[in-house]
Amino acid sequence: MYNLGRAGLTYWSPNINVVRDPRRGRLQRHQEKTLLWLLCAPTTVLMAFLATCADPRLLKGTIRGEWDLHGYIVSDCDSIQVMVDNHKWLGDTKEDVVAQVLKAGKHTIPEAAREGAVLLKNINESLPLDSAKFKNIAVIGPHANSTAAMVGNCAGVPCRYVTPLDGISSFGEVIYEMGCGEMACRNDSLFFPAMEAAKKADATLLLVGLDLSIEAESLDREDLLLPGYQTQLINQVAQVYRGPVILIIMSAGGRGIADVVFGKYNPKGRLPLTWYESSYVDMLPMTSMPLRPVDSFSYPGRTYKFYNGAAVYPFGYGLSYTEFGNELASPAEAYLEIKLNKHQQCHDLNHTSEGYSQRDKDGSEVVMVYSKPPDGVSGAHAKQVIGFERVFAAAGKSNKVRFSFNACKSLAIVDTTGYKVFPSDVHKITVGYGGLLFFVRVSFNH
Ligand SMILES: *[C@@H]1O[C@H](CO)[C@@H](O)[C@H](O)[C@H]1NC(C)=O
Ligand SMILES: *[C@@H]1O[C@H](CO)[C@@H](O)[C@H](O)[C@H]1NC(C)=O
Ligand SMILES: *[C@@H]1O[C@H](CO)[C@@H](O)[C@H](O)[C@H]1NC(C)=O
Ligand SMILES: *[C@@H]1O[C@H](CO)[C@@H](O)[C@H](O)[C@H]1NC(C)=O
Numbered sequence: 001m002y003n004l005g006r007a008g009l010t011y012w013s014p015n016i017n018v019v020r021d022p023r024r025g026r027l028q029r030h031q032e033k034t035l036l037w038l039l040c041a042p043t044t045v046l047m048a049f050l051a052t053c054a055d056p057r058l059l060k061g062t063i064r065g066e067w068d069l070h071g072y073i074v075s076d077c078d079s080i081q082v083m084v085d086n087h088k089w090l091g092d093t094k095e096d097v098v099a100q101v102l103k104a105g106k107h108t109i110p111e112a113a114r115e116g117a118v119l120l121k122n123i124n125e126s127l128p129l130d131s132a133k134f135k136n137i138a139v140i141g142p143h144a145n146s147t148a149a150m151v152g153n154c155a156g157v158p159c160r161y162v163t164p165l166d167g168i169s170s171f172g173e174v175i176y177e178m179g180c181g182e183m184a185c186r187n188d189s190l191f192f193p194a195m196e197a198a199k200k201a202d203a204t205l206l207l208v209g210l211d212l213s214i215e216a217e218s219l220d221r222e223d224l225l226l227p228g229y230q231t232q233l234i235n236q237v238a239q240v241y242r243g244p245v246i247l248i249i250m251s252a253g254g255r256g257i258a259d260v261v262f263g264k265y266n267p268k269g270r271l272p273l274t275w276y277e278s279s280y281v282d283m284l285p286m287t288s289m290p291l292r293p294v295d296s297f298s299y300p301g302r303t304y305k306f307y308n309g310a311a312v313y314p315f316g317y318g319l320s321y322t323e324f325g326n327e328l329a330s331p332a333e334a335y336l337e338i339k340l341n342k343h344q345q346c347h348d349l350n351h352t353s354e355g356y357s358q359r360d361k362d363g364s365e366v367v368m369v370y371s372k373p374p375d376g377v378s379g380a381h382a383k384q385v386i387g388f389e390r391v392f393a394a395a396g397k398s399n400k401v402r403f404s405f406n407a408c409k410s411l412a413i414v415d416t417t418g419y420k421v422f423p424s425d426v427h428k429i430t431v432g433y434g435g436l437l438f439f440v441r442v443s444f445n446h
Contacts, residue, residue, distance in 0.1 A: 019273050020302050021286050025220040114256025118269040119319040126244040128263025128321060129203055131171040134244075138201035139168055140194045140237060141208045142180040142230070143250045164207050164248070167258030175201055179237070183211045185228035194233065195240045203243040205261065206234055209250035220286070224278045263321065266363050268390070270318040274304050274311050283309070292379060292416070305381040316385070322363025324393070326436055329400055333439045336407055340444050364392040367401050367431060371410050374425035379416040383430070386410035411440065 063069050119127070145165045168174055179194035181187070198204040208230045215221050225231065226249075238245050248257060259265040284299050293301035293308045301307045304315035369387040373380040386405050393399040412422045422442070429438040 018303060020289070020291075022224055022273070022276055023221045023281060023286055025215050026217050114259055114265050116269050117256060117260045117265075117267050118271055118317070119260070119267040119321075120271075120313055120317065122319055122321075127246065127261060129171075129244070129246075129261055131262050134172060134203040136173045136175065136201045136203075137168055137171070138175045138177070138194075138197040138204040139165055139207065140177050140179045140197060140204060141206045141233070141248075142178060142183045142185060143207035143209055143211075143248070144176060144178065144205075146207075146211065146250075164205075164250075164257045167256070168205060168261070171258055171262045179206075179233045180228070180230060183209075183213050183227060185226075185230045185233065188229050188232060188236075191229075191233060191236050195236055198237045198241045198245070201242065204237060204241050204245045205248060206237060206245065207248045207250060207257075208234065209248075223281055224276060266321045266361065268318065268320050268364055268366060270316050270366055270368070271313055272315070274307055274315045275313040276307070277310055277312055280309070305384050308382065316368050318366075320363050320365060322361045322365070322393075322395075324363070324365045326367070326432055327398075328431070328436055328438060330438075332437065333441070336440055336442045338407075338442065338444050340446055362392070362394045364390050366390050369403055369405075370430045371405075372428040372430065373411070373413050374423050374427060377413060377423050380413045380423070384410075386429075407440070407442070411442065 059073060063073065143164065145163050147163055165174065165176055175197040177190070177194040177197045179185075179190050181190060208226055210227065212219075214227050226234075234247060246261060248261075256265060260267050280300070284302075288299070290299070291302045291306045293299055293306060300309035367389050368385060370383040371386045372383045387403050387410075389401045389403065391399050391401045408422060411427045412420045415421050424442045424444050427440040427442060429440060430436060431438070
């Protein structure tokens with residue numbers, strides 16, 4: 001909702017575009033353009049017939065109808081303006097164009113930004129902080145008072161910002177120190193007051209990361225590290241702390257941080273991309289396109305589907321304050337005998353997994369299901385997501401989640417020439433981070 005810079009908000013969540021290289025400056029923007037949000041753009045080819053943003057057949061027919069997608073659809077930042085001013089679409093007035101766009105199927109829904117917070121580590125269960133025990137909080141870092149990172153590349157002007165600092169202030173006394181002069185953190189001249197703050201406080205929150213001055217649509221990164229002296233700031237502060245130190249890495253989004261830290265919200269976000277080790281950037285040029293690993297070049301491949309190297313955190317990773325157990329409720333093996341004939345149809349497979357919460361907290365968990373093709377199929381992906389479901393379980397209780405998938409869609413692989421093939425033999429279905437295994441034996445008969 002850019003509204004030509006006059007008003008608006010961005011609500012963006014995980015990714016529908018392939019993030020081929022983590023250095024790419026358009027990554028933040030990719031992350032903005034999502035499963036819930038579909039983007040229509042005035043592409044030149046389609047414009048010859050009908051602007052995609054005002055095309056009821058695409059928006060209503062294909063997206064709402066065929067794809068059954070009921071999230072909201074936005075135009076690319078300036079698409080509507082481009083339709084009027086540059087394409088002079090059907091010679092319409094501005095009002096006409098807006099009406100066309102609305103009629104073609106747009107509407108909006110609010111979305112809770114805190115759902116995007118991903119908890120990566122919680123040593124000794126330091127989180128959530130009890131605000132009755134931790135009264136003086138040092139809030140340190142170039143993102144502590146930032147508003148810029150909360151709005152993305154295509155931002156408008158929100159009615160109100162709640163900075164991390166504002167949010168945390170409502171839970172206790174705050175001692176604020178930037179630690180860095182700017183996001184690029186060019187020197188350590190502000191470290192001393194930051195360390196003094198951490199020494200005094202009951203707990204320390206470090207808010208570091210990137211913003212559009214570091215990574216943007218025309219600004220790629222050269223490495224995967226925190227900018228400038230940010231890492232040194234973390235290390236220095238961590239040497240003098242008194243209470244727990246909480247590290248918060250932000251790129252875009254950021255309301256609700258305080259709610260997560262102080263346990264008013266139980267985090268359940270998952271990483272929408274792989275966190276590669278920093279050496280990743282030395283293994284492949286940014287301009288390389290292949291997704292598949294090439295062992296003879298020590299090329300590790302790209303994306304969670306193909307990457308075969310070590311990751312700092314894998315795609316889909318994320319903790320919550322509730323510990324979940326998972327159990328297969330249906331048998332761990334299925335046979336799929338497919339008769340090859342002219343009218344062959346693909347089978348639905350159903351699978352039930354039982355999740356239960358073990359700790360004394362209610363919680364919900366995103367159960368992700370992956371398929372892995374049989375061993376030895378050349379060019380096959382390592383795994384792919386075939387479904388996910390958010391499941392709620394009350395403390396100590398269990399709850400069943402049922403998955404149904406279509407064998408052709410979920411077990412097929414795309415070969416190196418772009419054809420979809422369905423290999424026979426043992427396919428593996430894993431639930432969560434790979435703990436639970438379910439086998440599907442596929443055979444073909446004439
Ligand atoms: C976690 O707790 C253990 C046992 O109390 C302690 O030895 C360790 O230092 C703690 N770790 C951190 C990072 O505080
Ligand atoms: C936070 O930033 C705003 C401007 O963006 C400024 O007005 C305010 O004084 C800052 N807060 C602190 C505690 O420095
Ligand atoms: C350190 O960086 C700040 C800007 O953040 C700048 O004003 C200052 O001059 C720098 N100091 C040194 C010693 O370079
Ligand atoms: C799988 O579940 C669907 C919907 O619940 C059902 O229609 C279908 O018959 C089931 N398939 C098998 C193989 O059990």
